[in-house]
Amino acid sequence: MTSQPRKQRIVVEDIGDIAVVNFVDKKILDEQNIQMIGDDLFRLVDELGRRKILLNFSNVQYMSSAALGKLIRLHQRLQSVGGKLVLCGISKDLYDVFAITKLDKMLSIVKDEPTGLNSF
């Protein structure tokens, strides 16, 4: 049987007890990608027991409302287990998407990774 290894969508680096996540894709639009990214992120919480997650969006250019929905659910999941989600490295255009939808009020968004690491 030929196995088709699933393309890695996120890169996770552990810095202390914080899981720092970088995204491989510049465009987080495709439903399948969003589902896979969501599965990987939820696995960090549910299977690997991570409670502090820092998402670094430096590489991300576009994101759809479906991806925003996934972030909200990840935020809720972490809150329910006493964890915390922080977002950083968001471009001006992308930040506008969060601001327009008022998610900047709900989610913890900081400028860059060093600031994010100090915000837990």
Place this chain on the structure above:
Amino acid sequence: MNDRQIREEFCIPSDLGEARRVQDEIEEALQSNRFGERDIFSIRLALEEVLVNAIKHGNQMDPGKCVRGEYTVTDERFDVRIEDEGPGFDPNDLPDPTDPDNVERSCGRGVFLIKHYMTSVEYHGKGNVVTMSKLRNGASEE
């Protein structure tokens, strides 16, 4: 200045990969008409939301149903019309996603973003047809 007009029609099956191909084609047309990065960001985001809505919520991913559309790009503006074969919907029935009571619900956020990023957006008939426009260089903004 030459008014270069690109006008194309498309008819794609209910397939998100096909939707991506149309978006790439439109992005190329916008770039060739010298739309700026910010306008392209706005249009790309709105197209993603509209096409995903048409394929998922309109056609229910039914491979036997298609999404038809046509778009025009000039030096001044981008116009697009997209039609699915679904039952339609009333965009006024969607909850305001910025209301604190709704902010955790996904419903309505896509249409909200479309309306924000495009110069004009109109749903027609039973709601399965949408037309939207974007003036180049943020000409819509005061």
